[in-house]
Amino acid sequence: PVVTILSYFTFFQQRIEIHKLRQGDNLILGFSIGGGIDQDPTQNPFSEDKTDKGIYVTRVTEGGPAEVAGLQIGDKIMQVNGWDMTMVTHDQARKRLTKRNEEVVRLLVTRQSLQKAVQQSMMS
Amino acid sequence: MSAAMDTESTYSGYSHYSGHSKKAHRQGRDRHKSPRSKDGSRSEKSVTIQTPPAEPLLGNDASRAEEGQDDNWGETTTAITGTSEHSISQEDIARISKDLEDSVGLDCKRYLGLTVAAVLGLLVFLTPIAFILLPQILWRDHLEPCGTVCEGLFISVAFKLLILLIGTWALFFRQPKADIPRVFVFRALLLVLIFLFVFSYWLFYGVRILDSKDTNYQGIVQYAVSLVDALLFIHYLAIVLLELRQLQPMFTVKVVRSTDGESRYYSLGHLSIQRAALVVLENYYKDFTVYNPALLTASKSRAAKHMAGLKVYNVDGPGNNASGQSRAMIAAAARRRDSSHNELYYEEADHERRVKKRRARLVVAVEEAFTHIKRLQAEEQQKAPGEMMDPREAAQAIFPSMARALQKYLRTTRQQQYHSMESILQHLSFCITNNMTPKAFLERYLNPGPTLQYDRNRWFSKQWTLVSEEAVTSGLQDGIVFVLKCLDFSLVVNVKKIPFIKLSEEFIDPKSHKFVLRLQSETSV
Numbered sequence: 173p174v175v176t177i178l179s180y181f182t183f184f185q186q187r188i189e190i191h192k193l194r195q196g197d198n199l200i201l202g203f204s205i206g207g208g209i210d211q212d213p214t215q216n217p218f219s220e221d222k223t224d225k226g227i228y229v230t231r232v233t234e235g236g237p238a239e240v241a242g243l244q245i246g247d248k249i250m251q252v253n254g255w256d257m258t259m260v261t262h263d264q265a266r267k268r269l270t271k272r273n274e275e276v277v278r279l280l281v282t283r284q285s286l287q288k289a290v291q292q293s294m295m296s
Numbered sequence: 297m298s299a300a301m302d303t304e305s306t307y308s309g310y311s312h313y314s315g316h317s318k319k320a321h322r323q324g325r326d327r328h329k330s331p332r333s334k335d336g337s338r339s340e341k342s343v344t345i346q347t348p349p350a351e352p353l354l355g356n357d358a359s360r361a362e363e364g365q366d367d368n369w370g371e372t373t374t375a376i377t378g379t380s381e382h383s384i385s386q387e388d389i390a391r392i393s394k395d396l397e398d399s400v401g402l403d404c405k406r407y408l409g410l411t412v413a414a415v416l417g418l419l420v421f422l423t424p425i426a427f428i429l430l431p432q433i434l435w436r437d438h439l440e441p442c443g444t445v446c447e448g449l450f451i452s453v454a455f456k457l458l459i460l461l462i463g464t465w466a467l468f469f470r471q472p473k474a475d476i477p478r479v480f481v482f483r484a485l486l487l488v489l490i491f492l493f494v495f496s497y498w499l500f501y502g503v504r505i506l507d508s509k510d511t512n513y514q515g516i517v518q519y520a521v522s523l524v525d526a527l528l529f530i531h532y533l534a535i536v537l538l539e540l541r542q543l544q545p546m547f548t549v550k551v552v553r554s555t556d557g558e559s560r561y562y563s564l565g566h567l568s569i570q571r572a573a574l575v576v577l578e579n580y581y582k583d584f585t586v587y588n589p590a591l592l593t594a595s596k597s598r599a600a601k602h603m604a605g606l607k608v609y610n611v612d613g614p615g616n617n618a619s620g621q622s623r624a625m626i627a628a629a630a631r632r633r634d635s636s637h638n639e640l641y642y643e644e645a646d647h648e649r650r651v652k653k654r655r656a657r658l659v660v661a662v663e664e665a666f667t668h669i670k671r672l673q674a675e676e677q678q679k680a681p682g683e684m685m686d687p688r689e690a691a692q693a694i695f696p697s698m699a700r701a702l703q704k705y706l707r708t709t710r711q712q713q714y715h716s717m718e719s720i721l722q723h724l725s726f727c728i729t730n731n732m733t734p735k736a737f738l739e740r741y742l743n744p745g746p747t748l749q750y751d752r753n754r755w756f757s758k759q760w761t762l763v764s765e766e767a768v769t770s771g772l773q774d775g776i777v778f779v780l781k782c783l784d785f786s787l788v789v790n791v792k793k794i795p796f797i798k799l800s801e802e803f804i805d806p807k808s809h810k811f812v813l814r815l816q817s818e819t820s821v
Contacts, residue, residue, distance in 0.1 A: 200820075200821070201821045203820070203821065204818050204819060204820040204821070205818070205819055205820075205821060206816060206817070206818045206819075210815065211815050211816055211817065212814040212815055212816050215814070215816040216816070230818050231818070231820070233820075262815075262817055262819065266819045266821060269821045270821050
């Protein structure tokens with residue numbers, strides 16, 4: 173039981189490392205974000221709690237760096253390169269993801285499917 | 297041909313008296329052989345109708361001309377025979393005799409009340425004048441001369457009496473519009489109050505002034521003025537008690553007709569039960585659609601079919617357990633899997649479709665008929681004097697083209713008893729005179745209207761009885777139920793109090809209306 177509780181906390185979140193792709197003058201990651209503390213949380217289709225104002229992945233381009241790295245649609249981004257993303261505005265989130273001098277971003281994401289898998293394994 | 301028809305009509309008159317339905321049926325078959333009127337015969341301007349009287353027991357000759365009980369005028373509009381399917385039943389005889397004997401009794405009571413009130417009123421009005429005049433007549437020599445103040449009081453007495461007269465005329469001198477079972481409590485109280493009041497004034501006057509032959513004339517005149525003032529205040533009291541108190545709505549009454557469930561709501565103030573019944577009845581005649589017994593036959597036949605076909609056989613012994621038998625029948629009828637709901641559904645859908653079809657045909661026929669008529673302006677009237685018709689003739693001219701469609705529609709909606717051909721012609725000429733459109737003409741026939749719209753003979757509701765568990769002079773209370781019965785149906789009245797409303801206030805600053813955009817942007821990175 174103790175081991176499973178520890179694993180619950182470890183695998184609740186996932187670390188994803190995305191290498192940006194250079195397209196002309198821009199570095200792109202290949203996904204779209206939605207949410208933020210200045211946005212309306214009730215219109216977020218991916219969140220379980222409709223008062224959650226965090227940053228969610230709303231689209232992942234096929235074959236892009238994000239998909240290759242394992243990012244899925246509906247993921248909630250908790251941290252970007254160590255910066256917290258749970259209490260930021262939409263624009264601040266965009267800025268943190270698109271810093272020109274960074275080629276790699278390390279995201280800490282959480283996923284509902286992850287939670288459910290852990291809960292199922294706890295119950296069995 | 298017309299001679300044969302004449303003999304037919306007199307024959308039908310006798311058949312009406314005997315009330316045999318078979319003869320009426322034979323009449324119906326014979327009627328179909330008569331020629332149908334075509335539009336070409338429209339130029340004939342006179343139409344003869346021969347009808348038998350509707351209620352021969354009353355011997356009212358005046359009604360002979362008006363009662364057109366001809367059911368087939370749609371097919372035979374130029375020469376008509378009248379055959380009535382109306383027959384006098386035992387109920388009608390009872391109703392007529394009841395009408396006669398009741399009217400005598402109530403009139404006596406009403407006139408007695410009126411005369412008492414009139415005598416009292418006259419007495420009251422003449423009292424101040426008597427107070428002023430009696431000293432002048434009886435001991436004029438000993439009286440003090442009347443100064444300025446005293447004469448001023450004469451003027452005030454005169455004008456106050458005039459105002460009192462006008463006020464009494466406005467308030468009390470009205471045609472009684474109803475006979476109610478018990479006396480009006482407030483009116484009786486007021487009469488008693490006035491009587492006591494005037495009596496006490498006369499007593500005082502007789503003892504202190506007449507007997508002692510008081511010489512202070514100004515005092516006597518002031519006494520008379522005080523009487524008139526007090527009478528004006530009693531008049532004010534009468535207004536408040538009789539008129540103002542019941543204006544503010546306190547109760548909502550629901551009136552439901554027992555035969556078809558039609559219901560209405562009315563607002564009433566503090567009234568006694570009998571006066572509330574009066575208000576309900578006055579509104580009944582204008583709000584409720586007319587009572588049509590022909591519409592109830594369908595549900596009655598359905599009800600008869602439910603219990604038909606079940607018989608109880610007692611196999612155990614000779615005992616006759618009636619309640620047990622009826623309970624067994626009810627249980628069996630409930631368990632039987634009958635499809636009468638199916639029949640009802642399809643029958644109603646079918647009827648709806650038929651009514652709509654006939655209605656469409658009727659509307660088209662009437663619109664077409666109305667296009668044949670044009671109103672002549674004043675200048676045109678001098679130019680073409682030959683062809684001019686007055687409204688009645690114009691109505692008779694266009695009537696045949698819509699008569700059949702109208703009659704079929706009335707038959708389908710079972711309204712044919714309520715509209716005689718004469719009444720339709722009158723309505724048509726009325727509509728033509730007032731420049732009404734075909735739709736306005738048809739409004740009366742497409743929907744059943746309130747009872748007031750129809751002939752008095754078709755009302756089925758003239759004598760009402762108030763059935764109530766509480767005394768009819770007691771006031772309305774929440775939860776009271778009383779019933780207004782007439783011979784064929786009854787109105788069940790349920791009284792509810794208007795709830796106490798708690799209204800509170802909320803102030804909104806006009807500057808406080810502010811809005812913000814609900815964003816949900818998506819950025820690709």
